[in-house]
Amino acid sequence: MVKFLPLKQAVAENLNNGDSVAFEGFTHLIPTAAAHEAIRQGFRDLTLIRMTPDLIYDQMIGMGMAKKIVFSYVGNPGVGLLRRARDAIENGFPRPIEVEEHSHAGMANAYEAGAAGLPCAVFRGYRGAGLAEVNPNIRSVTCPFTGEVLAAVPSIRPDVSFIHAQKADRKGNVLVEGIIGIQKEAVLAAKRAVVTVEEVVDTFDDLHPNLTVLPRWTIAAISVVPGGSHPSYAHGYYARDNAAYLEWDEIAADREKFQAWMKANVIEKGADDFAARVEHLRKAA
Amino acid sequence: MSDNRTPLGFTPNEMMTIAASRALKNDDVCFVGIGAPSAACNVARLTHAPDITLIYESGTIGTAPDVLPLSIGDGELCETAVTTVAVPEMFRYWLQGGRISIGFLGAAQLDKFGNINTTVIGDYFHPKTRLPGGGGAPEIATSSQQVYITMAQSKRGMVEKIDFFTSFGHGEGGDHRKRLGIDTAGPTLLITDLAVWKPDPVSKEFTVVSLHPGVTRQQVQETCGWVVKFAEVLDETPAPSELELKTLRDLQARTKAAHEGTGKGKAA
Secondary structure (H helix, E strand, O other), rough: OOOOOOOOHHHHHOOOOEEEEEOOOEEOOOOHHHHHHHHHHOOOEEEEEEOOOOHHHHHHHHOOOHHHHEEEEEEEEOOOEOOHHHHHHHHHOOOOOEEEEHHHHHHHHHHHHHHOOOOOEEOOOOOOOOOHOOOOOOEEOOOOOOEEEEEEEEEOOOOEEEEEEEEEEEOOEEOOOOOOOOOOHHHHHHHEEEEEEEEEOOOOOOOOOOOOOHHHHHEEEEEEOOOOOOEEEEEOOOOOOOOHHHHHHHHHHHHHHHHHHHHHHOOOHHHHHHHHHHHHHHOOO | OOOOOOOOOOHHOOOOHHHHHOOOOOOOOEEEEEOOOHHHHHHHHOOOOOOOOEOOOOOOOOOOOOOOOOOOOOOOOOOOOOOOOOOOOHHHHHOOOOOOOOOOOOOOOOOOOOEEOOEEEEEOOEEEEEEEOOHHHHHHHHOOOEEEEEEEOOOOOOOOOOOOOOOOOOOOOOOOHHOOOOOOEEEEEEEOOOEEEOOOOOOEEEEEEEEOOOOHHHHHHHHOOOOEEEEEEEOOOOOOOOOHHOOOOOHHHHHHHHOOOOOOOOOO
């Protein structure tokens, strides 16, 4: 049953060295605070899974925490490349990293199959695509009814998934709204799920019946971290900090600059520092 | 329209975006790639195609942003959309389900058969440059009924042989798509900053059908890495109208103001 915990404890209780872990969020509601807590606790040999590894995976890879990355778009959204991830893939710095690359369709289907308890996902994809030649996990099956050859990928079932959401009620049910991405599937596909939220409200009694609510018994732990998805945004709370994404391009371009930035902004900071980072973005939300 | 930036009153990039916008129709359902395609699609919506359905891969269907999104998942896309669906639904029901008439893509590297590379420069396992990768593009390229491509010309970008097949166009040309069981049309239009290209009906090689105003055949060849084929009857692309130029420039000015106004110096 879900527990409300300080973020430090929620991460310590649910993440282990060597885990496969998804910190999901499709441009919106990126669980930055949870990722920074994982960085502070110094986990090693993680398999990092995410459709769009952006700044947080660039940071975790740059800190040497990842042995493998599973992804479908390794870019800084709207800006360009991820320079720490590039350094790891191109130069093996700070350590060599194994790469498993898919398309968005492949990852989305694989998460959905994980949530559905299936061993693999079947879809029409990767036709003529070079990825099918370099990723041994992209295979095919033949439809037993029509004979059509379809793509098959193993389902994604992380040891633990982290997401950020707008709110929880006092019982621990969680609401996600706006661009909901792959968050629901990431939670239901994982062995354990940890959710950071902007706030806790008394009840969800007045919600529209079709909104995306994750029942409390699907979640291991909830931590209240206002601003916890900065520099991405939380629909209804604060806007995206586009300037921070542009600045990251410069910070991550240089190994020493990166380390200095991580020390000042992650290692020596805590979950409570996020609220102030979104203060100037609240009116714009 | 008076403008002193170029002798013609518009830049090659403006001509590219506007020519691309004209290819879109009011009843199109368009899966929008970020960057140049996004600008073209929104100019179309703000000029001749007000009811066009624009879809971004973040799940926003029928979106109408006031400024161009920096990423495919900006909040305004959701706020102005008819509906926002989860990412698996986006790719399964809407794209794979055959609901998209036009997939609009950009490219880092392109060959003459409309195959696109946005994955690596160099060898995949030992890349010289690791690019972001395909994202939604591999399936956009094969599940959309047609694919339009837009990019500025350069010898680095338009190459004889791409380093990696991120998104399949016409492969080696001819009926290569059909042989792989792909039953959609694939790339049917390429719009660059210099010309409009269409695939030859048989070989599927992109052929220049229209030069933008003031552009010569030589300029097209000098900025392209393969030997360019020109149509027997070569048109001139109509210059941007005042409305088209004003719409594009206003959109870009609003976008610039919006993206600069979100704060500086904060921790990421």
